[in-house]
Amino acid sequence: MxxxxxxxxxxxxxxxxxxxxxxxxxxxxxxxxxxxxxxxxxxxxxxxxxxxxxxxxxxxxxxxxxxxxxxxxxxxxxxxxxxxxxxxxxxxxxxxxxxxxxxxxxxxxxxxxxxxxxxxxxxxxxxxxxxxxxxxxxxxxxxxxxxxxxxxxxxxxxxxxxxxxxxxxxxxxxxxxxxxxxxxxxxxxxxxxxxRGIIYTEVEVQGARRDLHSGTYGGIAPNPLHALAIIISKLKDEQGHIHIPGLYDKLRPAAQVERDFWEKDPLNFAEALREEMGVSQLVGEVEHPPLERISARPTLEVHGIAGGFIGEGAKTVIPAVAKAKISLRLPPDLISKEIFRLFEKAVHNAAPEGVNVTVRNLHGGEGxxxxxxxxxxxxxxxxxxxxxxxxxxxxxxxxxxxxxxxxxxxxxxxxxxxxxxxxxxxxxxxxxxxxxxxxxxxxxxxxxxxxxxx
Amino acid sequence: MxxxxxxxxxxxxxxxxxxxxxxxxxxxxxxxxxxxxxxxxxxxxxxxxxxxxxxxxxxxxxxxxxxxxxxxxxxxxxxxxxxxxxxxxxxxxxxxxxxxxxxxxxxxxxxxxxxxxxxxxxxxxxxxxxxxxxxxxxxxxxxxxxxxxxxxxxxxxxxxxxxxxxxxxxxxxxxxxxxxxxxxxxxxxxxxxxxRGIIYTEVEVQGARRDLHSGTYGGIAPNPLHALAIIISKLKDEQGHIHIPGLYDKLRPAAQVERDFWEKDPLNFAEALREEMGVSQLVGEVEHPPLERISARPTLEVHGIAGGFIGEGAKTVIPAVAKAKISLRLPPDLISKEIFRLFEKAVHNAAPEGVNVTVRNLHGGEGxxxxxxxxxxxxxxxxxxxxxxxxxxxxxxxxxxxxxxxxxxxxxxxxxxxxxxxxxxxxxxxxxxxxxxxxxxxxxxxxxxxxxxx
The missing domain is CATH 3.40.630.10 (Zn peptidases)
Known part of the structure; x- marks a missing residue:
């Protein structure tokens, strides 16, 4: 020794x-x-x-x-x-x-x-x-x-x-x-x-000037939580594809050795992750191997949605304001500041009528x-x-x-x-x-x- | 006196x-x-x-x-x-x-x-x-x-x-x-x-068995918050139409005197509500007058979405579980127990793959x-x-x-x-x-x- x-x-x-x-x-x-x-x-x-x-x-x-x-x-x-x-x-x-x-x-x-x-x-x-x-x-x-x-x-x-x-x-x-x-x-x-790099954002949706009772206003009042659901569902679909125009344009093709490794997954890493998560199947873009999806593809995740009532029991409130924390992971060459601009535009385009939307860039970093x-x-x-x-x-x-x-x-x-x-x-x-x-x-x-x- | x-x-x-x-x-x-x-x-x-x-x-x-x-x-x-x-x-x-x-x-x-x-x-x-x-x-x-x-x-x-x-x-x-x-x-x-009657529900979505880091699992992990956004956006669209098959089937036609009142809105009540809410426009089903929408149409509202991180700053968590509180207002003849069954089925049909969804009826009441x-x-x-x-x-x-x-x-x-x-x-x-x-x-x-x- x-x-x-x-x-x-x-x-x-x-x-x-x-x-x-x-x-x-x-x-x-x-x-x-x-x-x-x-x-x-x-x-x-x-x-x-x-x-x-x-x-x-x-x-x-x-x-x-x-x-x-x-x-x-x-x-x-x-x-x-x-x-x-x-x-x-x-x-x-x-x-x-x-x-x-x-x-x-x-x-x-x-x-x-x-x-x-x-x-x-x-x-x-x-x-x-x-x-x-x-x-x-x-x-x-x-x-x-x-x-x-x-x-x-x-x-x-x-x-x-x-x-x-x-x-x-x-x-x-x-x-x-x-x-x-x-x-x-x-x-x-x-x-x-x-x-991967990252942008971490906050999307704030404002509806009415104050919280409303759904019995009195339901049917005519903008609901910021519903608006966020609409926006988020438009940004990323069920197949894991992100709908931010321009996002995938600058993605650098991976080297053949990397693609081979992802395809073969010699350590059976994807299966280990599936077991560890305790899920029946992995989600995301099926046309890319799981190892590529977690390391070299852009991803979009919602981390939290605030607004309204989440306590015990029932409160029939339509909140005035709701906020979502949303981040994107960015493979190299997707520059965080540029992607934030594309994201911001996509959020505004996805927003339903009748609400005001603010998009904040909380922080960013490069791949x-x-x-x-x-x-x-x-x-x-x-x-x-x-x-x-x-x-x-x-x-x-x-x-x-x-x-x-x-x-x-x-x-x-x-x-x-x-x-x-x-x-x-x-x-x-x-x-x-x-x-x-x-x-x-x-x-x-x-x-x-x-x-x-x- | x-x-x-x-x-x-x-x-x-x-x-x-x-x-x-x-x-x-x-x-x-x-x-x-x-x-x-x-x-x-x-x-x-x-x-x-x-x-x-x-x-x-x-x-x-x-x-x-x-x-x-x-x-x-x-x-x-x-x-x-x-x-x-x-x-x-x-x-x-x-x-x-x-x-x-x-x-x-x-x-x-x-x-x-x-x-x-x-x-x-x-x-x-x-x-x-x-x-x-x-x-x-x-x-x-x-x-x-x-x-x-x-x-x-x-x-x-x-x-x-x-x-x-x-x-x-x-x-x-x-x-x-x-x-x-x-x-x-x-x-x-x-x-x-x-x-109107009501059903007040809680929709719980379970993804992985524990909270995950989006840098490591983003791209393959089910995100319950994203799944809720997908579900909610499918249940009610941007035009205020509710997509629960069977929901509108038993809706009783309104009396002519009511329809006239809603159309004419002699007290200009819709405009008063718009001003009071401080919004530029009313949302919802444009083919029905606002007064009908708030009093005699079924409505669906999200009251809160729990799960993940909503504190100050940035936390890149993919939560294991997320819950939404969702209610429906039900005009007379839409029986709360029957509508809950339709709702439950619609939620399950709307859920993306890879998550487990539980729908709870917190309470209901008739119109x-x-x-x-x-x-x-x-x-x-x-x-x-x-x-x-x-x-x-x-x-x-x-x-x-x-x-x-x-x-x-x-x-x-x-x-x-x-x-x-x-x-x-x-x-x-x-x-x-x-x-x-x-x-x-x-x-x-x-x-x-x-x-x-x-």
């Missing part, structure tokens, strides 16, 4: 305690009442970087939640890696569906359950622990490292975008590394070669395609092979990491997307968890990745 | 105080945490009947909220009237839209603002005060009176239905009188000659058509003419008072629907109010109605 391996093995329990301490801070970035917690989580990350031995550690104020920056640049002649993570988490509603309190880290069946356990405190913390282990064993890191951690990933990420666009020089590097993605299974190492041949991807491939004993597979992930596209665009560097989440980690849902085995294997893999890169 | 008129005028302030005391009790029948308040409101009504001089006053326990019964049967040879009202009220959400607290009665511009001010504490209390005035002035009532007040009108009214069906003998009478309806304006007395020639309607017509100085108009009301159909069916008596609400009373909405002028005129009208009936 190498010294590094020994160090990691001996410190697993303390590494987990460090994660638990971070998880207990309810750093929900979208809820203003948690602003203090978000700041506390930033400071927790900064203290950990200082403890590891980073030379320069800052909590950088922004218009929103702070960024945490740290650097260790004492490996002359070696490459420089920019490491990204985020310390903010999603809201916890519906809280009654959690088996244990959402901010009390709980170990069950080899998993740690907590909001943020996977996304992204667990994945960020394992990178920190890889850095700590390398520093502890060798007294130095094998490469130069800059760390940039944000607190608005779940809230649109405006501050980091502004920071990277206006302050690119200090972030100069040879590669970026983001640990915020998944593997198809615990024995199937994977690297992500593409990400990405990663080149497999750059040295950072080669080093990551090798590290996964060493830890997991098999070649990683290359996947596109359906989710959006806008900062990956941003690093690519502004810093002109390859972006390594290597994460250790699993498909059943319940991201953004009740009972989010992270596999302890993946946490510890992740530490080993990241340490090897940095060594290989040197 | 008659003795009666003098008594009413001298006691207006105390009558209003008695109403205020009742209004302060938050008797929301659909919220279990208010069960104690609902009972307190029942006891308040019982005490008032005792004070007036009713011989027998009972608070009758039921499976749900209690009934209040009172009788005064000391007018041998005179007709017996059964008087109905309800002491329960609607929930108050969204509470932030109330200008003053919903259970603090507040006088502004000649109105009393409070949940229940009109529906139906204000209208029930004015009947009590008419009874009190008659008793105080004459030492007796001009007719025999039975009073039956329920506490579940806003919650389906199951208990009163059970009571009337199983205990019809003690309720025997010559006419029923319900004070829970509206006039088109403060100078336009009206009697209601027809009511009614009232005969204009019976003595009770003649007495009411005369009373309105005496108080308001003009002939009342005859209207159908679009709302549902299931108990009216019940009295008609079980007790076989004519049902007088004479109420003093106004179109802008904000029933079931924030800032519910009742006109003080209507409250006082109502007392005078009801007293005259009972005198005329004798």
């Amino acid at each position: 190498t010294q590094l391996e020994t160090y990691i093995t001996e410190h697993e329990e303390r590494f987990l305690d460090d994660l638990k301490g971070w998880l207990r801070i309810p750093s929900i970035s979208t809820l203003p009442e948690h602003a203090g917690d978000v700041r506390a989580a930033a400071e927790y990350a900064a203290r950990d970087l200082q403890r590891i031995g980073f030379d320069k550690v800052e909590v950088i104020a922004t218009q929103g939640h702070p960024l945490v920056y740290g650097e260790w640049l004492n490996a002359p002649g070696k490459p420089t890696v920019l490491i990204y993570g985020h310390y903010d988490v999603q809201p916890v509603d519906p809280v009654e569906l959690w088996d244990t309190p959402p901010f009390e880290p709980t170990i069950r069946n080899g998993n740690i359950y907590c909001r943020g356990a996977c996304d992204d405190k667990g994945q960020t913390m394992l990178v920190f622990k890889a850095l700590e282990s390398l520093m502890a064993v060798d007294g130095k890191l094998p490469v130069n490292v800059k760390v940039l951690i944000e607190g608005e990933e779940e809230a649109g990420g405006e501050s980091i975008e502004h920071y990277v666009r206006t302050t690119p020089e200090p972030l100069g590097c040879d590669a970026a590394f983001i640990c915020d993605t998944h593997m198809p299974g615990p024995e199937t190492p994977a690297l992500i070669t593409g990400l 990405l395609v990663v080149d497999l041949d750059n040295p950072a991807m080669v080093a990551a491939t090798q590290a996964l092979k060493e830890t997991y004993g098999k070649e990683p597979i290359y996947l596109r992930e359906g989710g959006s990491i806008p900062v990956a596209a941003l690093f690519n665009e502004i810093l002109h560097v390859p972006v390594v997307l290597m994460g250790f989440g699993l498909p059943d980690d319940n991201l953004h849902a009740p009972n989010e968890k992270y596999s302890l085995a993946q946490f510890y294997r992740g530490i080993r893999t990241v340490a090897r990745f940095l060594q290989n890169l040197a | 008659t003795q009666l008129e003098t008594y009413i005028t001298e006691h207006e302030e105390r009558f209003l105080d008695d109403l205020k005391g009742w209004l302060r009790i938050p008797s929301i029948s659909t919220l279990p945490e208010h069960a104690g308040d609902v009972r307190a409101a029942a006891e308040y009504a019982a005490r008032d009947l005792q004070r007036i001089g009713f011989d027998k006053v009972e608070v009758i326990a039921t499976q749900g909220h209690p009934l209040v019964y009172g009788e005064w049967l000391n007018a041998p040879g005179k007709p017996t009237v059964l008087i109905y009202g309800h002491y329960d009220v609607q929930p108050v959400d969204p509470v932030e839209l109330w200008d003053t607290p919903p259970f603090e009665p507040t006088i502004r511009n000649g109105n009393i603002y409070c949940r229940g001010a009109c529906d139906d504490k204000g209208q029930t209390m004015l009947v009590f005060k008419a009874l009190e005035s008659l008793m105080a002035v004459d030492g007796k009532l001009p007719v025999n009176v039975k009073v039956l007040i329920e506490g579940e009108e806003e919650a389906g009214g199951e208990s009163i239905e059970h009571y009337v069906r199983t205990t019809p003998e003690p309720l025997g009478c010559d006419a029923a009188f319900i004070c829970d309806t509206h006039m088109p304006g403060p100078e336009t007395p009206a009697l209601i000659t027809g009511l 009614l058509v009232v005969d204009l020639d019976n003595p009770a309607m003649v007495a009411a017509t005369q009373a309105l003419k005496e108080t308001y100085g003009k002939e009342p108009i005859y209207l159908r009301e679009g709302g549902s008072i299931p108990v009216a159909a019940l009295f008609n069916e079980i007790l076989h008596v004519p049902v007088v629907l004479m109420g003093f609400g106004l179109p802008d009373d904000n029933l079931h909405a924030p800032n519910e109010k009742y006109s003080l002028a209507q409250f006082y005129r109502g007392i005078r009208t009801v007293a005259r109605f009972l005198q005329n009936l004798a």
Whole structure:
């Protein structure tokens, strides 16, 4: 056993305690009442970087939640890696569906359950622990490292975008590394070669100037909830086709190797997802394989519809206003701002008469395609092979990491997307968890990745 | 001035105080945490009947909220009237839209603002005060009176239905009188000659077994919110046509006099409603006049859609379950139980593949058509003419008072629907109010109605 391996093995329990301490801070970035917690989580990350031995550690104020920056640049002649993570988490509603309190880290069946356990405190913390282990064993890191951690990933990420666009020089590097993605299974190492972008919108429909009683006004009053149903049903049909004129025009054809992989689905991933969801059949565009639909096709989803009465019992109200939260996932080349304009127009065209419709762009981010041949991807491939004993597979992930596209665009560097989440980690849902085995294997893999890169 | 008129005028302030005391009790029948308040409101009504001089006053326990019964049967040879009202009220959400607290009665511009001010504490209390005035002035009532007040009108009214069906003998009478309806304006007395029935349903759609992240599952996962949008858009189109096969089959053709009234709309009521709603145009079936649409056509409305995320910011969740509250208003002859079966079938037929749909009938009630020639309607017509100085108009009301159909069916008596609400009373909405002028005129009208009936 190498010294590094020994160090990691001996410190697993303390590494987990460090994660638990971070998880207990309810750093929900979208809820203003948690602003203090978000700041506390930033400071927790900064203290950990200082403890590891980073030379320069800052909590950088922004218009929103702070960024945490740290650097260790004492490996002359070696490459420089920019490491990204985020310390903010999603809201916890519906809280009654959690088996244990959402901010009390709980170990069950080899998993740690907590909001943020996977996304992204667990994945960020394992990178920190890889850095700590390398520093502890060798007294130095094998490469130069800059760390940039944000607190608005779940809230649109405006501050980091502004920071990277206006302050690119200090972030100069040879590669970026983001640990915020998944593997198809615990024995199937994977690297992500593409990400979808996103637009997240709110469609507000106004009918009458006040709530109305359906007995008195039903038959002549505009019903904003009905109008939203009409709009949504026109935007996406039962076959999963999205009816936004122009949406599919710029879609880049997939490579043959990708199309083959999607068709063959050698890991039977689609069936695993079907079982995991507990549904009798997958829905969506039957003319595209399921793996393509979740990773490389544009999708449109409704996330919530507000307005009227949803309590116990019966209230015969026609609400004055109703709102829907609707997002689109966008494969690379579908530019979020352009697609928002098409979306906005399609919503207005779909609206029935008699209501006023407002469409808001809550946030957007671009997709990405990663080149497999750059040295950072080669080093990551090798590290996964060493830890997991098999070649990683290359996947596109359906989710959006806008900062990956941003690093690519502004810093002109390859972006390594290597994460250790699993498909059943319940991201953004009740009972989010992270596999302890993946946490510890992740530490080993990241340490090897940095060594290989040197 | 008659003795009666003098008594009413001298006691207006105390009558209003008695109403205020009742209004302060938050008797929301659909919220279990208010069960104690609902009972307190029942006891308040019982005490008032005792004070007036009713011989027998009972608070009758039921499976749900209690009934209040009172009788005064000391007018041998005179007709017996059964008087109905309800002491329960609607929930108050969204509470932030109330200008003053919903259970603090507040006088502004000649109105009393409070949940229940009109529906139906204000209208029930004015009947009590008419009874009190008659008793105080004459030492007796001009007719025999039975009073039956329920506490579940806003919650389906199951208990009163059970009571009337199983205990019809003690309720025997010559006419029923319900004070829970509206006039088109403060100078336009009206009697209601027809009511719509209702079914109030909940449609639940289940997709995956748990909430999902749209980045990982978008494209293959069933989205219950999208499925509800599809279902709702198929049930009712943009032109207000309801697509439930069989729904329109039993619709009774309206009388020519009604059709003429709807076409001519001599009071320009449709335009008044449009202005009041603050909309540029009325929606719905253009081939039917607006007055017909709100009173004699079946309508379908969505009242709320639950599921997913509606908080501040962005959460990319695909909910496991979503529910919609949907009601239909049913003109006479459309039987609620039959229509529910048609509705249920139509919902299942409209549902997209890949989801499980459950349809629940939360409650139902039948519509009614009232005969204009019976003595009770003649007495009411005369009373309105005496108080308001003009002939009342005859209207159908679009709302549902299931108990009216019940009295008609079980007790076989004519049902007088004479109420003093106004179109802008904000029933079931924030800032519910009742006109003080209507409250006082109502007392005078009801007293005259009972005198005329004798």
